[in-house]
Amino acid sequence: MSSNYLIECRNLMANISAAQQITEGIDLNVENGEIIVLTGAENAGKNDWLKTIAAIYYPLSGTINYFGKNSTDYSNTERSQLRKRLAYVTADVNLLSVINGLANVMLPAIYHKLGSVDEIRSRAMDLISNLGIDDKIELLPADMKKDQCFLLMVARALMLKPRILFLEKPFCSMDTVSSEHFKKFLNHLAKQKNTTIIISTQDINFIRKYADKVVYLSLENSFSFEHVEDFLNSRNTQIATFLGETNIL
Amino acid sequence: MTQIFRIFPAMSGWAGKLFLTPIFYIVNLTTFSLLALRDWKRYTPLLKKDSYRNLVTQMIFTGVDALPAIALLAVITGFIFTFRLIAIVDSVGGSDDLVNILVNVIGLEIGPLITAFILISRTGSAIVVDIGNMKLHGEIEGLEYLSININHFFVGPRLLGCAISQLALTVYYTTITMITGVVISSFMLSAEYLQLLSSLSTAISPTMLLAFVIKNLSFGFMIAAAACYHGLKVVKSPTEVPQQTQQAITNSLITIFIIDGFMGLALLA
Numbered sequence: 001m002s003s004n005y006l007i008e009c010r011n012l013m014a015n016i017s018a019a020q021q022i023t024e025g026i027d028l029n030v031e032n033g034e035i036i037v038l039t040g041a042e043n044a045g046k047n048d049w050l051k052t053i054a055a056i057y058y059p060l061s062g063t064i065n066y067f068g069k070n071s072t073d074y075s076n077t078e079r080s081q082l083r084k085r086l087a088y089v090t091a092d093v094n095l096l097s098v099i100n101g102l103a104n105v106m107l108p109a110i111y112h113k114l115g116s117v118d119e120i121r122s123r124a125m126d127l128i129s130n131l132g133i134d135d136k137i138e139l140l141p142a143d144m145k146k147d148q149c150f151l152l153m154v155a156r157a158l159m160l161k162p163r164i165l166f167l168e169k170p171f172c173s174m175d176t177v178s179s180e181h182f183k184k185f186l187n188h189l190a191k192q193k194n195t196t197i198i199i200s201t202q203d204i205n206f207i208r209k210y211a212d213k214v215v216y217l218s219l220e221n222s223f224s225f226e227h228v229e230d231f232l233n234s235r236n237t238q239i240a241t242f243l244g245e246t247n248i249l
Numbered sequence: 250m251t252q253i254f255r256i257f258p259a260m261s262g263w264a265g266k267l268f269l270t271p272i273f274y275i276v277n278l279t280t281f282s283l284l285a286l287r288d289w290k291r292y293t294p295l296l297k298k299d300s301y302r303n304l305v306t307q308m309i310f311t312g313v314d315a316l317p318a319i320a321l322l323a324v325i326t327g328f329i330f331t332f333r334l335i336a337i338v339d340s341v342g343g344s345d346d347l348v349n350i351l352v353n354v355i356g357l358e359i360g361p362l363i364t365a366f367i368l369i370s371r372t373g374s375a376i377v378v379d380i381g382n383m384k385l386h387g388e389i390e391g392l393e394y395l396s397i398n399i400n401h402f403f404v405g406p407r408l409l410g411c412a413i414s415q416l417a418l419t420v421y422y423t424t425i426t427m428i429t430g431v432v433i434s435s436f437m438l439s440a441e442y443l444q445l446l447s448s449l450s451t452a453i454s455p456t457m458l459l460a461f462v463i464k465n466l467s468f469g470f471m472i473a474a475a476a477c478y479h480g481l482k483v484v485k486s487p488t489e490v491p492q493q494t495q496q497a498i499t500n501s502l503i504t505i506f507i508i509d510g511f512m513g514l515a516l517l518a
Contacts, residue, residue: 087394111402
């Protein structure tokens with residue numbers, strides 16, 4: 001396999017629920033600065049697939065290469081270090097409840113000693129400001145809204161300067177204005193800062209506007225699309241139905 | 250006859266479980282503690298003072314914040330144990346070994362045990378609730394996603410902080426208890442008992458001092474280990490937090506008595 005890709009999946013099968021009857025795995029090449037969307041029907045296990053690609057879950061079968069090296073060749077310590085390059089953000093986890101927003105954002109960079117405290121604080125403030133939540137930094141997570149906590153978790157993950165940012169259903173708890181601002185931020189991050197973004201979402205507007213590649217998942221099939229237009233113009237009935245339903249929504 | 254064949258396997262299974270459960274628990278707890286120490290040492294540059302921030306925080310919570318409670322308890326138990334012990338020895342005609350009795354009973358037994366009880370009820374339970382709730386709310390999982398080693402960040406500092414705090418608190422406790430008891434005795438029994446204060450320090454042999462240090466460090470270490478171990482066992486439900494707290498407290502108590510027993514045997518030998 002070539003080592004030009006950040007992540008390379010071949011016939012990858014995630015360890016998902018028994019209800020799924022997918023027989024063919026996913027082929028996916030992840031490159032710098034791309035926005036890749038995992039989308040599909042409800043209960044299709046999008047988040048399990050995302051976690052598998054993000055090296056949080058072990059795959060059921062198939063191969064997956066991270067930065068040119070097969071996932072099975074990574075030792076436990078290397079796998080833990082890999083997390084710094086593959087940042088994963090989900091609404092299922094929380095910020096540390098005993099420290100305020102800014103301290104939460106600074107924590108991973110301080111832990112991994114990625115600069116002096118002043119440098120880290122300044123970088124954290126920049127990120128928080130770009131995400132539009134700079135008035136919340138002194139608050140404890142309990143005093144913030146769910147979407148604000150999510151944005152702070154994104155900032156916290158970005159403090160490690162990851163190569164790839166994985167986001168699990170990022171727009172669910174956001175209102176239209178903050179969702180639109182966040183989408184623009186993600187696009188800027190991918191296109192200007194060259195950070196690859198892999199998202200699980202059913203937000204068809206985001207797919208239309210920003211996605212480069214799409215993986216569609218259902219209970220029976222999985223389809224990888226190298227270009228978003230191929231997905232949007234797909235004649236597959238499942239995908240057409242999905243696009244029709246999400247358009248109505 | 251057939252009933253015996255049915256009951257026997259059930260009985261032997263029950264007995265086997267009863268025998269194996271504590272052994273597995275001790276093996277798990279020891280492995281957990283050693284892994285935590287290994288990770289703490291691996292990621293902590295020993296010569297950099299900012300590496301000890303979490304350790305110092307834990308020591309402040311466990312050691313310094315518990316000082317008023319320990320001091321009050323030491324004054325009260327100084328009356329209950331030290332004075333009563335001197336009074337009993339006095340009533341049977343005095344003893345040349347009074348200093349040795351005080352050092353052995355108060356310094357090596359009652360002091361470490363009472364301090365350990367306070368540490369279990371105060372710090373042990375707090376650690377289980379703290380880690381259990383963080384686990385329940387996904388705070389720990391969130392840190393793991395950021396390549397933060399939980400053993401290094403949470404467990405190691407708690408183990409070492411509790412061990413050092415237990416030792417320091419027992420020194421405070423024993424000193425205050427002895428002084429209170431001797432002073433009360435000098436007022437209520439005989440002023441001669443004040444001389445005990447100067448002879449107490451000379452009565453402590455190097456072996457006793459070593460036993461005192463080892464016992465207290467292992468008490469503190471095991472209390473924190475049990476607390477962290479049970480805190481991290483919380484998985485899904487808030488009801489698991491009090492259940493694990495209860496188990497941590499019970500197991501810590503049993504563990505410190507087992508350690509105390511072994512230390513007693515070692516000193517006798």
